[in-house]
Amino acid sequence: METKANDLEFAISTTRFDEEYSPSSSSRGTTNFANLARGENRQQNLRNTLTMIDRRVNDLAHWDNPGRDRYAVEIEIVSVDLHFAAEADDAVFPVIEMLDVQILDTLSNVRIDGIVGNNFSSYVRDYDFSVVLPEHHARESRLSVPADFGDLHGKLFKHFLDSTAYQERFAQPPVICISVSSTKTYRRLENRHPILGVEYRQDESSLTDRYFEKMGLRVRYFMPRGAVAPLAFYHRGDLLNDHSSLSLIGLISTMETFQKIYRPEIYNAHSTAGRTYRPNLENRDYSLTPITYDREERNQLARTQGKFTQEHLVKPHWTVLEQWAATASPLARRETENHR
Secondary structure, three states: OOOOHHHEEEEEEEEEEOOOOOOOOOOOOOOHHHHHOOOOOHHHHHHHHHHHHHHHHHHHOOOOOOOOOOEEEEEEEEEEEEEEOOOOOOOEEEEEEEEEEEEEEOOOOEEEEEEEEEEEEEHHHHHHHHHHHHHHHHHOOOOOOOOOOOHHHHHHHHHHHOOHHHHHHOOOOOEEEEEOOOOOOEEEEEEEEOOOEEEEEEOOOOHHHHHHHOOOOEEEEEEOOOOOOOEEEEEOOOOOOOOOHHHHHHHHHHHHHHHHHHOHHHHOEOOOOOOEEOOOOOOOOEOOOOOOOOHHHHHHHHHHHHHHHHHHHHHHHHHHHHHHHOOOOOOOHHHHHHHO
16 A cells, blocks of 8 residues: 555654743753753753853844844754554654744844754654664675665655645744764855855755755855854755844854854854864863853764654654655665665
């Protein structure tokens, strides 16, 4: 029996990210904001993170803002569940978490829509990078990537963006903002945007670039004013012209803050990226933020969560997923055999 697109449906729920935030049982443990919200310092962690975001917003949105206190960022965690409409058992799986940002103008008491996306968390991506890729490397004598690597994840993501659940809630496609790759070299261009800052270009595409490309997202790299390293912006459409200045500022402020916490060697370094830049996670000339972040726990959980996806999504639903994905292009028969 052929599986139709409407056999896979999505449901969206939201949770306020503030100093009272506590991760739900379905949140990925490796998610930046979930990691911050655990332990005895959780409330102080969250308060400090939000303060850093607000300060950066007011630093970038400096016009008509002499006290540097006009704007505040409000963040919601967008959790997306995948529903298998034709199946009864184990028929719901948490596939994606993103952030939706709004900017509060305290002078006019108006909320301004920001950009959805920002952070991107995916159980299926954990499965691809922590299960599929290592198993492939164990089988192959040379380092390579499966030809269909990321195909299913990309199709699910694009199906979500085209879904009624997404389009009824969000007016524009998401923009994902993450760290640049520590294995690539970036070269500064002459192009300079008033908010995003100076543009960089990568010497060659990374595996992450190719993975996001299968999700229908292109990448550009910009270093905003006051930053010390460029950020990677994955987007649909026209990144520079589809979004207002304040919405871009909300995106930069939120994700630059997370990167300063998670990647201080790059984003809280004491030196600024030059015309040619190679990010270095071995850099020792940087400052830590006053926020506790357990990177070792994050790395350990990635494989655990990949295995969780294998047991609760891939194995029980592989036939349905393969049939659904085949409406665009068939998934590799090898993967079907591996997971049955």
